[in-house]
Amino acid sequence: MSSELNQLLCAILSAFLVYLLASFFSELIYKADEKKKIKLSYFIEKPEQDDLSNKSKETAETPEITEVVLNQLLEKADLKSGEGFVNKNCASCHDFNMPIKNKIGPSLATIFNRKIGQLENYKYSKTLFNMNKEWNILNLYYFLEKPKEWAKGTKMSYRGITDSSKLLNTIKFLKENSLKNED
Numbered sequence: 569m570s571s572e573l574n575q576l577l578c579a580i581l582s583a584f585l586v587y588l589l590a591s592f593f594s595e596l597i598y599k600a601d602e603k604k605k606i607k608l609s610y611f612i613e614k615p616e617q618d619d620l621s622n623k624s625k626e627t628a629e630t631p632e633i634t635e636v637v638l639n640q641l642l643e644k645a646d647l648k649s650g651e652g653f654v655n656k657n658c659a660s661c662h663d664f665n666m667p668i669k670n671k672i673g674p675s676l677a678t679i680f681n682r683k684i685g686q687l688e689n690y691k692y693s694k695t696l697f698n699m700n701k702e703w704n705i706l707n708l709y710y711f712l713e714k715p716k717e718w719a720k721g722t723k724m725s726y727r728g729i730t731d732s733s734k735l736l737n738t739i740k741f742l743k744e745n746s747l748k749n750e751d
Contacts, residue, residue: 638705642740645733650741653734657726666749673724679703680746695721708739 654664661673668675674690682703685696696719701707710718712735714728729735 633706633709635704635706638709638736638739641736642705642743645736645740647737647740647744649734650737650739651745653729653738654741658738661726664745676742676745677749678746679708680743682746693719693721693723695719705739705743708742709735712738 658664658676661671662676663669663671664675664677666677668677668687670687670690674687674692680703684699684701684703684707685692699719712729715722715724715726716728729738
């Protein structure tokens, strides 16, 4: 065979090899997992009447969150887990020790039963500054669960604590830490 024909065949095979390699690597990079496929349409079932009555019974059995209920739940909460959660998720923005030092967020060393938005030397959002409430167990619960919903306009960017056990552990730590720091 002539060298020109060899070069032509080599070029065709090289192009085919580049094509195969490119398709292989693009599949590795861009292929979605089979589990993560997006469904393009949804079927919404109409719930049976019995299902609706069962759901209303379930919600009726769930206790409303009150200070009494929270105090009962806090008795079972884990103080050490709360401290660990706070150190991992809150300590970068808040200080928990005396003397009071503000960081990006206000000091939480004495937060329990303190007036909301009234710690000296910290500039609060208008929402928190204008609240006429105290940081009790109930207000801490609702704020830490969904800060942006409970205090619309808050400067706190944290999305909230969705795990109820972590939330209760955190509140227990904040309460115990505040009481310790007030002594």
